[in-house]
Structures are given as structure tokens and as C-alpha cells.
Amino acid sequence: MALDEILRHVGDSGRFQLARTVLYIILTLLLSCHDIMENFTAAIPDHHCRVNLLDNPRSEINITINLTTEALLKVSIPMGPNQKPEQCRRFRHTQWQFLDSNVSVFNNTKLETEPCLDGWTYDHSVFTSTIVTEWDLVCDFQSFKYYAQATTMAGYLVASLVCGFFSDRFGRKPLLVCSCLAYGILGSCCAFAPNFSFYCVLRFLLSASISNIVINCPILVFEETSPKWHSRIIILNGLSFSIGQAGFGGLAYVLSDWHILQLVLALPYFIFFIVFCWGPESVRWLISTGKTEQAIKTLQRIAFINGKKDIAYNQTTEALQSKLKEDGNSTSKHFRIKDLIINPMMRRTVLCFSCVIFTAVFGTFGILLDIKNLGNNIFLNQILLGVVDIPIKLLTYFIMRNVNRRPSIAFSLLTIGSCTTITIFLAEEMHVLRLMLFLLVKGSFAAFGCISTAYTQEHTPTVLRLMNKNINEKEGEDFLETTGC
Structure with a gap:
């Protein structure tokens, strides 16, 4: 299609894409800490x-x-x-x-x-302060800790249901900017929450913000990057996620006060807020919403950053604008949820894979959010759970290139289910064996996460890609020749 050809000429693998990928990877280092934070901020001494x-x-x-x-x-x-x-x-x-x-x-x-x-x-020898010691969440009130975890997961659920609609309506960039700012403000407030109820409300909103970032940031990266780099980006992102989890175990050991730990994780989001404010919007989204002039300026900016100044300052933008308007008109119809339900192929793919992802996440996070059961040294456990992912994800890169998606996903799910089932019958005193089995579960889940990301990217692409699929690529090539790009 025309836009893909234009992106190839302005650069879909240049400095601009590299900068966005690096930003995405750094952001993932922080994102990985949110889910496991309460293993330490809500630790029971x-x-x-x-x-x-x-x-x-x-x-x-x-x-x-x-x-x-x-x-x-x-x-x-x-x-x-x-x-x-x-x-x-x-x-x-x-x-x-x-x-x-x-x-x-x-x-x-x-x-x-x-x-x-x-x-x-x-006992303050390990943690000087946690939310448990702050609000006495022990004995008859110990279940309140799990209410906080449930509230955190509920934030993900609610945000994921509406994030796609807001993203298509208002754009990728505004949602990212608002989510980063919201996390910085809410996370800072959470560090000084006056009571447990207010803390739970803030954790709910923080998870909603994280969900928006997790969904929109990769879309912003993938939509303007050559597909040949997608597998590498997914693996690099997965490695940064694992490194972030491993590093968080060391950070929690150094910062034993939950107020400081929460604050340290929240403040960097103000930096990402500034960076995303400076960055451009997705060209694909701009075209799909009819904002052709802004899309042209963004394309020129991408070309300039990628070192293609002759294209950036190309004076034949009238033909470019005319063609992009044609693409925008052909994709301007709004996507509705019933379009997904009516399409039998998409309906089956989305429903089946949603069930698969729910099962894998439900089984793995049930243990990941209570790592104290794996051994007394939760800091070492967390570091091991992050480190074990690194060689697995490196191996996953070669699996993704040489093995079909479905058998890879099936094998990883079989490993997760088998090892998790075995741990049910092990005594709690068998910490070493339980830890080894769950390390295998965590590694399999890491492989599943990378492969499933690629699988969903290939089978359930963005609405914009679905709308643009019938545009003739030959028309784009002819157009590029006339504009001199």
C-alpha cells in the first residue's frame, strides 16, 4: 500500500525507529516492576x-x-x-x-x-516499613493484602476494555502522554497514602495507566517500523522486562522502605511524559482519521531524523497530500465492535486466544505475586525469576524464526500447566524443588509471552491495518515515482 512504500523511503529502520525502540525498551524496564512491587511493599514480616x-x-x-x-x-x-x-x-x-x-x-x-x-x-530487620506494618494488615486483616492485589488486577481489566477505543478515537500519543503523567502523579501520591482504602484506589488507577502504556507504546513503535524488525523488538523488549524484574529484586533489597520504593518507581514517568510530548503521533493513525497535513509533517520529520533531508524538504508535497487523502478517505470509516463479532475468523481467533492468555496469566501470576512461598529469601527469588528469563528469551528468538507459532505456544502452555500442577503436591518445606519448578514455569511463560505477542500481532493487527489491507501496493509504487521520493 502507499503508506508502506512511503515509510520505506522516509525510513522505516532508521534513527527515528531506533530511538523509539530504545525508549520502549527503557520504559519496559520500569513497567516490569509494577506487578511485582507488592511482593515487597506488601511483604509480611x-x-x-x-x-x-x-x-x-x-x-x-x-x-x-x-x-x-x-x-x-x-x-x-x-x-x-x-x-x-x-x-x-x-x-x-x-x-x-x-x-x-x-x-x-x-x-x-x-x-x-x-x-x-x-x-x-x-521485625524490621528486612523491611523498615511495608503497607502491612503501616496499617496492621495481619492476622484477621491479612486478607486485605490480597484485596489490594485484586484491585490492582481490576485496574488492568477495566483499562484494557476501553483503551483500544480511546486510542483509536484520540490517538496513540495523547493516551501515552496522559498515562505517563498520571502514573507519575498517582504513584507519588500512593507513596504517601493516608489510609489503606485510598491506597487501593490509587493502585487501581496506576494499573489502568500502566495498561494504557503497555497497549499503546508497542503499537506506536510497530506501526512505523519495518516488519522484519518486529521479532527482534519483541525479544529485546522481553529481555528488558526480565532484566527489570531481576534488577527490582536488588532495588527492593536496598530500599527497604515501601514509601521510598514506590516513589522511586513513580518519578521517572515524568521524564517519559516530557519525551512523549516531544515525539510525533503515529502516521497511520493520522491518515486513518483524515489528518493528512499533520501526517505529511510527521513523515518529513521522520525523514529528517533518519538523515534523508532531500525527502524531508521535497517540494512535491501536493501529490503526496493528494494520495494520502485518498488513503485516508478509503480508511475513514469507524471500526465498531460488531465488525469483530460478525467476522467469523476474527471472532474465533480473538475468543480462543483470549482464553489461552487468561489461563496462562492466571496460573503464573498466582505464584508470581506470592514468591515468599518459594523460599525465605524473596530478594534472591525475585532476581532468579528475572534472570532465568534471559536465556529462555534468547532461545525464543530462534524458535520464532524456525518453529511454527502454534506448536511453540502449545508446548510452553503444557510446561506451565504440568509444573504448576506438580507444585500442588509438594510440601511447603521443599523450597528448593518448588523454586526450581517455578523457575521452569516462569521461563516457559516468558517464551509464551514473546511468541503470543508475535502471534497476536500477525493474526489480530490494528484496525488501521485491517482497513488498509485492500489498498493496491502498485498504486503506492506509481505514486512514489511521481513524487520523486
């Missing part, structure tokens, strides 16, 4: 009921006793089966008899206990 004797050792006796913290805990809190203080119960009355070494602290089944009425004491 060791805790037990607050013991008043630790604050005032003379509160129940009239003489001063030099007791250690362990001794005071022994008389105040029942011991659990793991020989550690119970996390959610305390003795109703102080049990001084347990100071006698001849009395077993485990013979306490008949002693009266009560919930932690005065709050909890947390």
Missing part, C-alpha cells in the same frame, strides 16, 4: 502481639527485674509449633511460672489467650 511489659517492665510487679526480651515474650505470648511466639494471640494474664526452666512453655493449651488488642510488634 515476622510479628507478634505487642507486649506492654517490654515498654514498662514494672507494670505488673513492684520490684525491678532485669529480664531479657526473650523472657518477657515467653511469659506474655504462647509459643507456636515452630518454637516462635504466636503471631495473633497472647496470654490473657502474664504467666510468670514460665520463667522457671523446669516448666515447659509448650504446656499452655489450657491457658487463656486473647487477640492482639494493643497492636503488633514487627
Whole structure:
């Protein structure tokens, strides 16, 4: 078609496309941290009921006793089966008899206990602060942590349903600009959320912003880049995603306060906001919406950045404008959702692949969002989960070039399902084996993500590509000859 030929002449593999791809890869480094953030910002440290004797050792006796913290805990809190203080119960009355070494602290089944009425004491050796310690999301309130995760996923769902319509209506660039600005502002506010409810609302909006960025940024890159580079871009993007997840494990280890960690991830989005404001809109979208003059200026700008000044300053723009207007008129009809439902091929492809993606994401993220079950050192677990993707994704590049999409996707899904099923029957104490199996799950999911991205790009292209598919390429070649491009 005409636009594809024009893009080849102004450059579809030049400095402009390289800059956008690099920006996309850097942005992906940050995007990869959003989903796994709550493994650290919502981590549950060791805790037990607050013991008043630790604050005032003379509160129940009239003489001063030099007791250690362990001794005071022994008389105040029942011991659990793991020989550690119970996390959610305390003795109703102080049990001084347990100071006698001849009395077993485990013979306490008949002693009266009560919930932690005065709050909890947390171990701050790993995390100085999390949302759990901030709002006491433990014991009877521990499920609130999972409400926050559910709210985060709900933000993705709602945004993904409407993102495509807004993108086609208002353009790729405005949505990216607004989403980056929104994430910067909302993420900064989230770091200082006054209560848990407000925190959940902000996490919902943050996920909606991320969803818009994830959907629109690759479209903006792919629509003006030669198709021969798409596989490489997908793999590079996948590698940056894995590197971002691995690096986030180290970052969370250094920044043990959830306020600082949230703020550090939010502030860079203000930079992306400025960069996207400077960048141009998608030429394909401009043509499909009839904004031909702006599309011509963008094409000239792309040619200038790619070093093709003779094309950028070509004076025969009237013929160019005439042809692009013809393309715009031929693609100006609005896409409606019923057009997707009526088309049996598209309907079957979208429904089947939506189910496949949902199954893979549901099974993998269920473990990815609770990596503490894979071992006690969650920082090392996170780094390993990111690092294991790197060789898998490098291998995936060659798979994508030499193996059909469907068997590749089927094999990766089979591996994910088999390994996840095996972990159900493993004891929680078998941390090493559980971690190894899930590393295999994570690697298979990484391969699935790359292959499925290429598959959906090939089978469910943008509405603009579908509209333009009947335009004669020969007309574009003839037009290029007349304009001298």
C-alpha cells in the first residue's frame, strides 16, 4: 500500500525507529516492576502481639527485674509449633511460672489467650516499613493484602476494555502522554497514602495507566517500523522486562522502605511524559482519521531524523497530500465492535486466544505475586525469576524464526500447566524443588509471552491495518515515482 512504500523511503529502520525502540525498551524496564512491587511493599514480616511489659517492665510487679526480651515474650505470648511466639494471640494474664526452666512453655493449651488488642510488634530487620506494618494488615486483616492485589488486577481489566477505543478515537500519543503523567502523579501520591482504602484506589488507577502504556507504546513503535524488525523488538523488549524484574529484586533489597520504593518507581514517568510530548503521533493513525497535513509533517520529520533531508524538504508535497487523502478517505470509516463479532475468523481467533492468555496469566501470576512461598529469601527469588528469563528469551528468538507459532505456544502452555500442577503436591518445606519448578514455569511463560505477542500481532493487527489491507501496493509504487521520493 502507499503508506508502506512511503515509510520505506522516509525510513522505516532508521534513527527515528531506533530511538523509539530504545525508549520502549527503557520504559519496559520500569513497567516490569509494577506487578511485582507488592511482593515487597506488601511483604509480611515476622510479628507478634505487642507486649506492654517490654515498654514498662514494672507494670505488673513492684520490684525491678532485669529480664531479657526473650523472657518477657515467653511469659506474655504462647509459643507456636515452630518454637516462635504466636503471631495473633497472647496470654490473657502474664504467666510468670514460665520463667522457671523446669516448666515447659509448650504446656499452655489450657491457658487463656486473647487477640492482639494493643497492636503488633514487627521485625524490621528486612523491611523498615511495608503497607502491612503501616496499617496492621495481619492476622484477621491479612486478607486485605490480597484485596489490594485484586484491585490492582481490576485496574488492568477495566483499562484494557476501553483503551483500544480511546486510542483509536484520540490517538496513540495523547493516551501515552496522559498515562505517563498520571502514573507519575498517582504513584507519588500512593507513596504517601493516608489510609489503606485510598491506597487501593490509587493502585487501581496506576494499573489502568500502566495498561494504557503497555497497549499503546508497542503499537506506536510497530506501526512505523519495518516488519522484519518486529521479532527482534519483541525479544529485546522481553529481555528488558526480565532484566527489570531481576534488577527490582536488588532495588527492593536496598530500599527497604515501601514509601521510598514506590516513589522511586513513580518519578521517572515524568521524564517519559516530557519525551512523549516531544515525539510525533503515529502516521497511520493520522491518515486513518483524515489528518493528512499533520501526517505529511510527521513523515518529513521522520525523514529528517533518519538523515534523508532531500525527502524531508521535497517540494512535491501536493501529490503526496493528494494520495494520502485518498488513503485516508478509503480508511475513514469507524471500526465498531460488531465488525469483530460478525467476522467469523476474527471472532474465533480473538475468543480462543483470549482464553489461552487468561489461563496462562492466571496460573503464573498466582505464584508470581506470592514468591515468599518459594523460599525465605524473596530478594534472591525475585532476581532468579528475572534472570532465568534471559536465556529462555534468547532461545525464543530462534524458535520464532524456525518453529511454527502454534506448536511453540502449545508446548510452553503444557510446561506451565504440568509444573504448576506438580507444585500442588509438594510440601511447603521443599523450597528448593518448588523454586526450581517455578523457575521452569516462569521461563516457559516468558517464551509464551514473546511468541503470543508475535502471534497476536500477525493474526489480530490494528484496525488501521485491517482497513488498509485492500489498498493496491502498485498504486503506492506509481505514486512514489511521481513524487520523486
